[in-house]
Each structure stands twice: as C-alpha cells, then as structure tokens.
Amino acid sequence: MTSTNIIETQRQSSLELNLTPREIVTELDRYIVGQREAKRAVAIALRNRWRRLMTPPEMRDEIAPKNIIMIGPTGVGKTEIARRLARLTRSPFIKVEASKYTEVGYVGRDVESMIRELMDLAVSMVLTEERDKMAAKAVELAEERILDLLLPGFNKAERAKAGGEHQPPTTRAKLRRLLKDKRLEERDIPLEVEQSAPQPMTRIFTNIGLDEMEKNLNEAMSQLFPKKSHKRMVKVHEARDILTQEEASRLVEMEKVISEAKTRVEQHGIVFIDEIDKVAGRESKTGPDISREGVQRDLLPLVEGSTVPTKHGAVKTDHILFIAAGAFHVSKPSDLIPELQGRFPIRVELTTLTKDDFVKILTEPQNALIIQYQTLLATEDIQLEFTPEAVEELASMACAVNEKQENIGARRLSTIMEKLLDEISFDAPEISPTKIIVSASYVREKLSAVVGDTDLTQLIL
Numbered sequence: 001m002t003s004t005n006i007i008e009t010q011r012q013s014s015l016e017l018n019l020t021p022r023e024i025v026t027e028l029d030r031y032i033v034g035q036r037e038a039k040r041a042v043a044i045a046l047r048n049r050w051r052r053l054m055t056p057p058e059m060r061d062e063i064a065p066k067n068i069i070m071i072g073p074t075g076v077g078k079t080e081i082a083r084r085l086a087r088l089t090r091s092p093f094i095k096v097e098a099s100k101y102t103e104v105g106y107v108g109r110d111v112e113s114m115i116r117e118l119m120d121l122a123v124s125m126v127l128t129e130e131r132d133k134m135a136a137k138a139v140e141l142a143e144e145r146i147l148d149l150l151l152p153g154f155n156k157a158e159r160a161k162a163g164g165e166h167q168p169p170t171t172r173a174k175l176r177r178l179l180k181d182k183r184l185e186e187r188d189i190p191l192e193v194e195q196s197a198p199q200p201m202t203r204i205f206t207n208i209g210l211d212e213m214e215k216n217l218n219e220a221m222s223q224l225f226p227k228k229s230h231k232r233m234v235k236v237h238e239a240r241d242i243l244t245q246e247e248a249s250r251l252v253e254m255e256k257v258i259s260e261a262k263t264r265v266e267q268h269g270i271v272f273i274d275e276i277d278k279v280a281g282r283e284s285k286t287g288p289d290i291s292r293e294g295v296q297r298d299l300l301p302l303v304e305g306s307t308v309p310t311k312h313g314a315v316k317t318d319h320i321l322f323i324a325a326g327a328f329h330v331s332k333p334s335d336l337i338p339e340l341q342g343r344f345p346i347r348v349e350l351t352t353l354t355k356d357d358f359v360k361i362l363t364e365p366q367n368a369l370i371i372q373y374q375t376l377l378a379t380e381d382i383q384l385e386f387t388p389e390a391v392e393e394l395a396s397m398a399c400a401v402n403e404k405q406e407n408i409g410a411r412r413l414s415t416i417m418e419k420l421l422d423e424i425s426f427d428a429p430e431i432s433p434t435k436i437i438v439s440a441s442y443v444r445e446k447l448s449a450v451v452g453d454t455d456l457t458q459l460i461l
Helices: 004-016 021-029 036-053 076-088 113-133 135-150 156-163 172-178 211-223 236-251 254-266 287-304 337-344 355-361 367-378 388-404 411-420 422-431 439-454 453-458
Strands: 068-071 095-098 188-195 228-235 270-274 306-312 314-315 323-326 345-350 382-386 433-436
Touching: 004 270, 021 036, 021 076, 021 172, 036 068, 036 323, 068 156, 076 095, 076 270, 076 323, 095 113, 095 135, 113 135, 113 306, 113 411, 135 172, 135 188, 135 236, 156 236, 188 236, 188 367, 211 236, 211 306, 228 236, 254 314, 355 367, 355 411, 367 411, 367 422, 367 439, 382 422, 388 439, 411 422, 411 439
Parallel strands: 068 323, 068 345, 095 270, 270 323, 382 433
Antiparallel strands: 188 228, 306 314
C-alpha cells in the first residue's frame, strides 16, 4: 500500500469516527455513571486524534498524542472508560498491568510484548471484518462446491449450460434451487476435511523478551508437519458452514489485512496500562522493588515513540494513545521518573462513588446490574422486579461494606447482588414460572446479618 493510499485510508476511517467530544461523553454516559472530568479528558484526546489526521501531511507526524493518567481507587470506572472508548471507535485496544513487566534481566515480561499483542488483536479484528465482507461470495462458492459433491462428474460445459440464459431447467439448476430453499439440509454428502497433524509445543525457559520467539518457533515447527485430510459424511448444512469458512479464508488477502491492521494500530491504537502506581517510586536496592524504575525506563521509549518488531512487521508507537491508571494510595504521580511524567500531560482524578452513584449504577446504564439479573432469570421464566426502596437499601449496604472493608467501588455491588439473589438463582428451575418482587425488607432479611457481622463480611462480601 502506497503512502498516498495509507493517508486516504486514514482520512476515510477518521471520517467514519467523526464524533464530537460531547457525543463521545454522551455515549460513555450510557454505560458509566459519573466521572465527568475523566470522560471529558478522553473525549478531547480522542477528538485530537481525529483533528491530527485532518491536518496537512507536513504537520501530521509532528503532533504527539496527549496521553492520560487516571488517578482513583479501584472500581470507580477507570478501565471501563478506556474499554468503552475503544469499542465506540472500533480501535484496537489492549489492557495490561504494569506490574507484569520487569526490566531486562529480571523474571517477567518484555514491555514491547504489549505492542505485539495489540498488533495480533488488530489483525484478528480486520480479518474478521474482511471475512464478513466476503460472506455472501463465500456462501455462493460453498454452495457450488456442495453441488459438485451432490453431482459428481458434472463437467464445466454442463455447468455453463445449466447457468446460461433461456436454457431449460437442468438437474444442477433444480438442485441449486432446492439448496437455496434449504430443502436438502439433512442430506449426507462426503466432504474432505483438513486435519492438522499433532504439533510439538516448544517452550523456552529463560528470562524475558523471548515470548515472541517462542510463538514464531512453534509456528515454524508446525510447517514441518503437513496437514492431513480425510473424508467423512456430513450433513449439507454442516458442509455449508465448513466450506463457507474455507472460501472466505481464500478470498481474503492477508497482505491487505496486515497493512490495514498496522494502520489501525499506529493511528488508532489504545494501550491501557493499569497499576502504573505499582511501579512508581524510587529504586530500592533490595527486595521486590528492585525493578520498578527499570520498568518505567523500558516503558519510556514506547510512550515517546519507537519501532517495535512484530511477526506482522515493524509497528511505530509514535501516535498510539497510552492511558495509564492507578490508585496511587502509597505513591503519587510525581514519583514516576520525570521523563515518563512528561509523556502523560493530562491527569484526571476520578472521584469515589457515593450511595447515589450506586443507585444509578444499579438502574441507569444499559448494562446495569439489575437489568443483567432480570435478563438472566427471564431465561428461566422468572420475572424479577426491584422496588425503589430495595435499590436504595442495596446501595446503602454496598457503601457500608466498602467503608468497613477495602473500598472496591462498584465491584462491591456484584458481591452484594450475588449474595442477595443466591437462593432465587439456585431454585429458579423449580419455582418458575413466577414473578418475584424484591423489596427493601427482603434485602434486609438476606443481607443484614452478613453486612452487620464484620468478621463474616471479610469472608463473604
């Protein structure tokens, strides 16, 4: 793909994702309660990426992304904001924990592996999209192959005659009509299915930086073992699925897929680095802190902009958006090395969730917890309803437990809800169909003993 084509592709994709900051915040509001400042920050950062692609080519490479550090306790929506942002823009997105990585020479993972994983994910995304585009053509080709199996020995001349205009219906034409009408779905046909030979797993037991080498070595070893094929009788509907996948794979141009995936990673990729506070702080000469500053220095080239070799080619990180997050209970952002601080110019603090926030989380988002449980139990023909008082009581109890124990934010609601509906979920198959109304008294009956007992709360909630 030429540079002109790449720029044109970037402009087309940016036009498709032309969302204003206000529209981005509105979309995030559908799933995440509160945290207005954080939503505004990511919305502006995303819009700036679109603006960069609209600038003249001579300025485009000079504009660096405005990376973000989110500061706030666990369970307040840091990861969810980044994940929803990536889904909204169809951007390649990966979430990693900074504590998984260590500097070269210590046991752990190479920081560049996050870019390799992001590239693998982007290739998978684009490949799926391309196969979907080729689905209609693949189905047609698959049905022609099924007709070949139903009519063995049917030559090309007869096929051309059967498909020609003003020709009387032939056996193939009749079968094609029956096939499209799904009237041959249960007929058995012989199909040659490829089966991969057993592949040896090669493991590299050494320090970091060789995880990619291990993958590539296993792939190379697999080429030494040719694929075997065998015939088996399958139903027509099963053969259609198998052959459609094969034809879709043949129609897709992998060079085009890899080129598009690389463009998406370099121009629209988002890397969410969680637990960045775990590697903050100055170096300790002994103990487990020995590689903290080393991880920061290894992260620095990626965030500043470097070229990372992957099995799909070299990937530049200059315009990937990095969003870091951490609770910073013990350390603070200023404990990061100055060079890394400078590469995260935007800092937003997420607020601790209140009782009112919990009420909204339970009821307002499209994926609200109450809606999730109602949908799950509806599969058992159980109609589940919560009174407003019950929702208030649940929110109050979640706040109370967070105050007594570790504050895990909105995640506490999941433990509370699971405990509340434990009996209903267990007995659902036996008591359906029925309608159950969860009242405030029911909530207190099921949870007051657990919430009130500090020792028991530590074990259960």
